[in-house]
Amino acid sequence: MEDLRSTTVADDPVQRRDLILLERARAGDLDAFNDLVECYQDQLFALVVRMVPDRDQASDVTQEAFFSAFRNLHNFRGGSVKSWLNRIAVNAAMDIQRARKRRPVQPYPELEDESWQPPAPADADPVHTALTWERTTSLNAALAAITNDQRVAIVLFDVEGYDYAEIADMTGVSLGTVKSRIHRGRLALRDLLSDRMELFRG
Amino acid sequence: MPRETEPHVQHDPLLVVALAAGDLAGADRNLAAAQLADCAECSTLHDDLLAVARATAALPAARRSRDFRLTPADAARLRPLGWRRFIAAFAGPRLAFTRQLGVGLTTLGLAGLLFTALPGFSLSMGGAAAAPSAAVVQELQTDQSFAAPSAADAHGQGSGAGLASQPAAAQASPGADEGPNDGDTTGRTSASAPELGETLVGTDESPSPSPLLIGSVVALGIGLALLLARSIGRRMANH
DSSP: OOOGGGGSOOSOHHHHHHHHHHHHHHTTOHHHHHHHHHHHHHHHHHHHHHHSSOHHHHHHHHHHHHHHHHHTGGGOOSSOHHHHHHHHHHHHHHHHHHHHTSSOOOSOGGGGOGGGSOOOOTTOOHHHHHHHHHHHHHHHHHHHHSOHHHHHHHIIIIISOOOHHHHHHHHTOOHHHHHHHHHHHHHHHHHHTGGGTHHHHO | OOOOSSOGGGSOHHHHHHHHHTOOOHHHHHHHHHHHHHOHHHHHHHHHHHHHHHHHHTOOOOOOSSOOOOOHHHHHHHSOOTHHHHHHHTTSSTTTHHHHHHHHHHHHHHHHHHHHHSTTOOSSOGGGGHHHHHHHHHHHHTOHHHHHHHHHHHTTOSGGGHHHHHHHHHTHHHHHHHSOOOTHHHHHHHHHHHHHHHTSSOOSSSOOOOHHHHHHHHHHHHHHHHHHHHHHHHHHHHO
C-alpha cells in the first residue's frame, strides 16, 4: 500500500496524524476514519452551512461529503487531508446549489432561531452580545442574498482562510475568476449592508 | 478632509475593492490611493469593505445538529466486498466509459442481428447474391461426388434440409432448363446446384452460422452485460 507520509509535508503533526488515520482507514479500519470525521465534522459543517442556506440540507450535504470521502479513500494522492475533505464538501455543496436553482427556497430560515449559534460567554456584556448578534444576522442575510459563486469564494477566502490558488483548485476556475468573484461579492455585501454599516464600523 | 477633484460616479469601485483586498501593486495601487485621497465616498467605501471583510472572517461557526461518523452498516454499503465490489466498480468514475461502450456494443449487436435477419441477405449484399451462387454452381457441377449427396438432401432425406430442399425442389424445373440436359442426372444436378447456391450457409452437413451472426450475438451479449453491471452498481451505490 502506498505510503502517503513520504509524499507530503511531514513537519506538521496534525498532517502526520491525518495521514496515519487515512492509511489505517484505507486498510479497512472504520474507527480510524471516524477519528478523522470527529476531527473535521465541526469545521466541515460550518463551511457547508455557509454555502447551503438550509440547515437540514447542509447536514445532509456534510454527511454525503464524508460518505464520498470514505468511498474514495483510494483516490487520495497526498497533500493536506483537510483540504481534500474541504474540496469534497465544496463540490457536494455546489451540486446542491445547482439543484436548488431550479427549486428556490427561503434562505436562512433559521436566522430567527438562536439555538444553532454558539452561546455567548457567561460574563459577556449584553449590549455587546446583542450588537454581535445583530451584526451576524445581518451579514448572514447579506451572504444569502449574493450569488452562489461569490458566496463560496468569500466563505473560502475570508472565513476558511484559503488563498486564491487553493480556492481556484477547489472550485475548478481560474485565479482571475476567484479574485473577481471575491471582489464583486464584497462590493455586493457592502451594498446590501449600506443601511446598517454602523454595526460594522464600530 | 479630502477634496473631490472629479465626480465620484466616474470612479471605478472595483479599483477600491482591489485596493482593500491588497491585490494592487505599482501604478494601479498609486492610482487607487490617489482616488481615495481625492474622494470621500471612495474612502468610505474602502473602510466599509475592510469592516465587512473583518466581520466575515469573525463570523461564528454554526453548531452541527448531528454526528457524522459512519456506522458499520454505512461502511458495508459504501465499500462492498467480493463480487459486490466488482459490480460496484462499474458505477464508479474510473469505469464511466463502460456506459458508452455498452451502448455502442449493444447497438452494433442489434444492427448485426437485423442485417442477418434480412431476407436474401448474404455477406455481399443485394442482387449480387445470385451471381456468386451461379459461379459456385458452375464450379460444383464439375464435382460429381459433391453433387450426389446434395441430391439426396434435395429429396428431403436429411432432417435439416427441409427448408433448403423446398426452394431447391421449386427450382428443379427452371434449373433443368438452365443446366446442361444430361439424362437423369440433370434433375439431380440442377436441383442440387440451386440448393447449394441458395444455402451457402447452414446445410445439414455443414451448418455454420455466419461470422456476422456470431459477432453480433457476442457484441450484444457483452454490451447488455456492461449496461446491466453498471445499472446494478449504481443501485448498490445509491441504496
